[in-house]
Amino acid sequence: MSKKFECVRVVIRCRPLNDTEKKDGRVCIVNMDTKNGQVTVRNPKIVDEVPKQFTFDQIFDTQSLQENVYNSTASPIVESVLEGYNGTIFAYGQTGTGKTHTMEGKDDPPTLRGIIPRTFDHIFERIENMAKNKQFLVKVSFLELYNEEIRDLLSKNIKNKLEIRENPDTGVYIKDLSKFMIESPQEMREKLLHGRENRAVGATAMNQDSSRSHSLFQIIVETNEMIQGQSHVTVGKLNLVDLAGSERQSKTHATGDRLKEAININQSLTTLGNVISALVDNKSQHIPYRDSKLTRLLQDSLGGNTKTVMIANIGPADYNYDETISTLRYAHRAKQIKNEPKINEDPKDAQIRQFQEEILKLKQQLEASIEGGGGGMMNPGQEVLVQKVVKVKNVDKIKEAENIIEREKEELRKKIEEERRKIDQQKNLGEEEKMKLLKQLQEKEEQANNARETQQKLIKTIQKMEQKLVIGHTEVEEARRKEKELEEARKLIEKEKAEAAKRSLELQKKEEFNLELQTKYNSIKEELEDKTRRIKTLQQKTRQLEFENKETDEFMAKEIEDLQMRKREILQEVKLKQFILDYFIPPKFLETMQMLAFYNEPAEAWTIQGLDYSGKMTKNQIQQALQEQQQLNATDQINSEEKLQELLNHPNVYFAYTEEGLVREEQLAPQEKKKVQKRLQSAKKPQSAKKRPSSKRIESAKKSVNLQEQNYPKAKGLSSK
Ligand SMILES: Nc1ncnc2c1ncn2[C@@H]1O[C@H](COP(=O)(O)OP(=O)(O)OP(=O)(O)O)[C@@H](O)[C@H]1O
Numbered sequence: 183m184s185k186k187f188e189c190v191r192v193v194i195r196c197r198p199l200n201d202t203e204k205k206d207g208r209v210c211i212v213n214m215d216t217k218n219g220q221v222t223v224r225n226p227k228i229v230d231e232v233p234k235q236f237t238f239d240q241i242f243d244t245q246s247l248q249e250n251v252y253n254s255t256a257s258p259i260v261e262s263v264l265e266g267y268n269g270t271i272f273a274y275g276q277t278g279t280g281k282t283h284t285m286e287g288k289d290d291p292p293t294l295r296g297i298i299p300r301t302f303d304h305i306f307e308r309i310e311n312m313a314k315n316k317q318f319l320v321k322v323s324f325l326e327l328y329n330e331e332i333r334d335l336l337s338k339n340i341k342n343k344l345e346i347r348e349n350p351d352t353g354v355y356i357k358d359l360s361k362f363m364i365e366s367p368q369e370m371r372e373k374l375l376h377g378r379e380n381r382a383v384g385a386t387a388m389n390q391d392s393s394r395s396h397s398l399f400q401i402i403v404e405t406n407e408m409i410q411g412q413s414h415v416t417v418g419k420l421n422l423v424d425l426a427g428s429e430r431q432s433k434t435h436a437t438g439d440r441l442k443e444a445i446n447i448n449q450s451l452t453t454l455g456n457v458i459s460a461l462v463d464n465k466s467q468h469i470p471y472r473d474s475k476l477t478r479l480l481q482d483s484l485g486g487n488t489k490t491v492m493i494a495n496i497g498p499a500d501y502n503y504d505e506t507i508s509t510l511r512y513a514h515r516a517k518q519i520k521n522e523p524k525i526n527e528d529p530k531d532a533q534i535r536q537f538q539e540e541i542l543k544l545k546q547q548l549e550a551s552i553e554g555g556g557g558g559m560m561n562p563g564q565e566v567l568v569q570k571v572v573k574v575k576n577v578d579k580i581k582e583a584e585n586i587i588e589r590e591k592e593e594l595r596k597k598i599e600e601e602r603r604k605i606d607q608q609k610n611l612g613e614e615e616k617m618k619l620l621k622q623l624q625e626k627e628e629q630a631n632n633a634r635e636t637q638q639k640l641i642k643t644i645q646k647m648e649q650k651l652v653i654g655h656t657e658v659e660e661a662r663r664k665e666k667e668l669e670e671a672r673k674l675i676e677k678e679k680a681e682a683a684k685r686s687l688e689l690q691k692k693e694e695f696n697l698e699l700q701t702k703y704n705s706i707k708e709e710l711e712d713k714t715r716r717i718k719t720l721q722q723k724t725r726q727l728e729f730e731n732k733e734t735d736e737f738m739a740k741e742i743e744d745l746q747m748r749k750r751e752i753l754q755e756v757k758l759k760q761f762i763l764d765y766f767i768p769p770k771f772l773e774t775m776q777m778l779a780f781y782n783e784p785a786e787a788w789t790i791q792g793l794d795y796s797g798k799m800t801k802n803q804i805q806q807a808l809q810e811q812q813q814l815n816a817t818d819q820i821n822s823e824e825k826l827q828e829l830l831n832h833p834n835v836y837f838a839y840t841e842e843g844l845v846r847e848e849q850l851a852p853q854e855k856k857k858v859q860k861r862l863q864s865a866k867k868p869q870s871a872k873k874r875p876s877s878k879r880i881e882s883a884k885k886s887v888n889l890q891e892q893n894y895p896k897a898k899g900l901s902s903k
Pocket residue numbers: 196197198200244275276277278279280281282283284392393425426427495
């Protein structure tokens with residue numbers, strides 16, 4: 183089968199001048215030619231410079247409506263996701279240019295709603311119109327990438343940092359990211375709001391401006407269609423990404439935490455730029471996805487199997503000239519990225535099939551419990567009192583089963599009452615005998631009630647699970663017809679597009695031909711004039727090319743400048759860490775830690791065995807337990823208090839690294855201790871040592887420390903003994 187490549191679709195949106203800009207007398211330097219998809223930007227600093235022109239797949243000018251942006255960019259992607267493709271829509275651009283306006287917008291008035299809320303209605307409306315033989319499982323997740331750390335915005339503990347993992351079959355994913363099954367657009371909106379609130383909480387705790395982080399709202403649509411008795415599962419994933427502002431950090435004049443943020447934002451966006459460049463540069467063998475978490479998250483969307491739309495947002499004002507040009511250049515490069523979208527058919531991690539199997543199992547369980555009598559009971563005279571609790575063979579009709587259970591329950595209650603009365607009235611029975619029979623009756627009643635309760639619980643579970651499966655509403659034929667109409671409409675649009683392109687090409691050719699006719703010369707003078715004109719055109723083109731080369735050189739110089747700045751900052755960071763190591767960490771601990779630390783490739787982090795028991799981690803656990811405890815009810819609080827006490831009373835734990843692994847030091851025999859010590863002293867460097875700081879650093883750490891070791895507080899959780 184031939185490979186079907188598809189380029190990343192790149193559209194540009196320009197916001198209007200805002201009130202401050204108008205008040206400051208700022209002028210618009212951007213011209214948007216929506217018909218030809220061209221953006222022209224003039225340099226406000228050099229009046230006679232040729233304006234720069236870029237062509238894109240589509241252009242949205244300052245007057246563009248949210249609805250139009252959605253229909254032309256997001257809608258086709260959502261349609262593809264419903265077919266089982268992966269889709270990504272991401273907004274890129276300088277701070278304040280309208281990324282959040284485009285992605286989220288405002289709820290009121292509804293015309294201002296952005297792409298994300300519009301997708302909610304779109305997905306459920308389409309599901310509604312799907313055939314009855316199609317079932318859907320819709321799930322969402324929402325995460326934030328801040329300072330190269332991933333946080334789950336829908337989790338109870340948003341402070342927990344999550345890790346990126348990769349699966350050879352399903353690609354990149356986030357370990358432990360919470361996913362919620364969704365039954366309606368309203369429920370999805372609630373999740374978006376909840377995540378936004380959490381993002382805001384994080385933002386006020388860490389900084390006032392949420393645009394310092396990247397966010398990813400993911401919608402997964404799993405579909406199961408029954409075709410000739412066979413189930414066909416597809417899974418489409420839609421990534422809705424709002425990136426942090428892309429301004430250069432030199433312009434932000436940030437310091438401290440802000441600088442760290444700016445460095446991280448810049449690093450991830452620079453890496454995004456590098457990934458884009460590497461993807462479009464045919465010579466590049468290596469695509470630096472792993473250089474930042476953002477590019478790893480977008481790995482499948484850039485050069486992968488996803489249908490991707492990039493919305494590059496720009497501002498119109500003169501003072502943003504450099505940033506606008508930079509955004510347009512990034513976007514222009516991204517246009518050449520080729521993806522290879524394909525439908526995810528029967529993926530191993532599809533939940534819908536497990537879900538259906540689980541429902542079927544529960545139904546069979548219910549049926550068996552019903553057929554097994556579910557607590558049929560005899561009266562003391564061996565007369566069958568209740569043969570079967572419920573006689574519903576077709577448990578598909580769950581509502582009916584529920585009604586019958588209720589009815590039988592009532593009947594049983596009445597019959598038991600009657601039995602009791604009968605026993606009471608039997609005069610020939612002694613008191614002891616009566617008591618025995620009543621007790622037996624009570625036991626049987628309890629047994630029957632328990633069985634019924636189990637059935638009711640099963641019914642509730644089945645109902646709950648079935649509710650999560652959203653089912654198409656339309657008759658199969660009707661749905662097929664609608665689907666066909668949609669397909670035809672799509673084809674018509676494609677045909678119109680192709681015809682428009684053809685017409686434009688023909689027009690161009692005709693113009694060229696007319697031009698040629700006009701320039702047919704009758705005399706040497708005309709020939710001379712024509713050639714002079716051609717020379718002039720060539721000269722103009724040469725000048726334009728020279729100018730573009732100069733521009734590219736300047737752009738590269740700026741990139742290099744940024745990279746050098748980043749290098750200087752990293753060096754400063756390294757020096758700070760070295761300084762702390764030299765003056766505050768006892769060489770003995772440093773040496774031990776360097777000996778025992780190893781690099782965990784999947785987590786992309788250094789670690790050490792028993793890290794969870796380090797003093798800082800234990801402290802965090804205590805703090806977390808204290809916070810959690812405040813949110814608990816009284817009974818749970820007592821249990822949690824015991825847990826907390828246990829944590830607080832926990833003695834300092836020292837571990838020894840024996841040949842068998844980690845052992846608590848107090849459990850180690852004295853001769854074993856000696857052995858460990860000897861092994862540590864004579865230990866050869868393990869394989870991971872390649873990735874360790876050089877032994878020179880250990881030496882320098884040793885030399886530079888003049889302080890007495892005993893002056894250091896003992897590091898909790900680590901001992902080299
Ligand atoms: N196309 C537009 N039409 C009208 N107003 C707009 C448009 N785009 C953006 N705005 C307004 O401009 C302001 C900044 O927009 P927004 O917050 O979306 O920018 P941003 O790129 O997401 O910024 P940041 O990177 O800081 O998150 C908002 O008040 C928004 O309503």
